[in-house]
Amino acid sequence: ETGVTQTPRHLVMGMTNKKSLKCEQHLGHNAMYWYKQSAKKPLELMFVYSLEERVENNSVPSRFSPECPNSSHLFLHLHTLQPEDSALYLCASSRSVGGLGEQYFGPGTRLTVT
């Protein structure tokens, strides 16, 4: 275990549903990230939070809405998704934002949009 947990591990939702992904880190880190991993595509950074403040939004559609209530928790709220949003959504954390220092990934949520 890396100290980063994600729930649920699997999620199937219709295009009109609203759901949320949850991430929790037990490492005392100050930075948290959401990534999208699709088949045949590299890891795509979606959002970066540093000390609960969003510092990066990589042109993600508004149907994805992040929330970081404290430095240990990160949510990704989903609504009116499209089938092409089906992917593995990975949460990660690191001591601080910036290039130095490894990122610890959670196990991911496998999302299927029908």
Place this chain on the structure above:
Amino acid sequence: GQQVMQIPQYQHVQEGEDFTTYCNSSTTLSNIQWYKQRPGGHPVFLIQLVKSGEVKKQKRLTFQFGEAKKNSSLHITATQTTDVGTYFCAVTGGVQGAQKLVFGQGTRLTINP
């Protein structure tokens, strides 16, 4: 934005053969990290290289950072079935690279036992 090219995309070897994956950038890198993702798993940090020409070893894995800090390689000697997975490099640096890692496409390694 910062981009990194990783090759090859796929590599299939016989158990016991060596394996190498390469990561190339058109711009000078601040540092480079390597991750491994097992099938069905999540990326796990392997190592970080910071200095020009740096070479680091972890058992059968050898990591190199180019002299110009624009490329890196991961070499596995005498592969074992436990080495199966996708290996990613991740970089920062360049004009916009201060706050995020940019991952390469990954090299997926499969091994014939």
